[in-house]
Amino acid sequence: MKSPISLVHETPAASPEEARRHFLGKLSVETDPSDVRHDQLTGLDSFLLVDVRAASAYAERHAAGAVSLPYGDISPDSTAGWPKDRLLVLYCWSPACNGAAKAGLRFSELGFRVKEMLGGIEYWQRDGFPVEGSRAGSAPVVG
Template sequence: MNEPQPKYSLVLETPAASPEDTHRHYTNKLAVETDVSDVRYDMLHGLNEFTLIDVRSRKAYGECRIPGAMNLPSGEIDEKTTASLPKDRVIVVYCWGPACNGGTKGAARLSGLGFRVKEMLGGIEYWRREGNPVEGALGEEATLVG
């Protein structure tokens, strides 16, 4: 009789972390990320404990943005451009969407300047996909990608 050949697991090739290490990993991840629905929930309930920053270009921001967001393109973040931002508030940054790393770059630059920052996963693309309001010259007609 032919016995089945052992199969190699790509999932288990690297052993799973301990529950403690896994908990620490995901807690740390949540400390630096948020998502569209959490941002919208806070906005709807008047929980304005964070500053929302769109790190896309001025053009993209002018065409379509989340209401209440300020614009600070990620490549322009430095001590001078952030001088008026309060360091006692968390900053939430967003970019185009999952394929854009502008939010990550903005968060890195801001945290390097001493700000507490979270990146909004999904960016304006998922903000719009979830049916949330936008403002700007083109609003809903603006492109979903940069």
């Protein structure tokens, strides 16, 4: 009988140095709700949490402490008063939403340092972290 082929080993694993570079690259542009909330609770406010969904979605429900700037509205004018030395942590709806990635591109083109909060408002709320807004308890988790 023929030995089964390993799908895990079909493609060789990266060397430790290649893996280190890969994961360092990912972590330099990503964070998660747990890390964001940890920093909020410990008073480490070296970043600005930005909800990049539509203003109406933000008004209904957003992560505690977040400000709103829909990704379609990001421009030199709309960010004129924003400090470029402060990290921006961006989020949208969920893992299936690429609004934060679009916003990250726009903000970085304007000279801002950015990270995407993985999972968006969906995973923020799933983790039990506080939300604010007119429908904080009843707004849909995803849009």
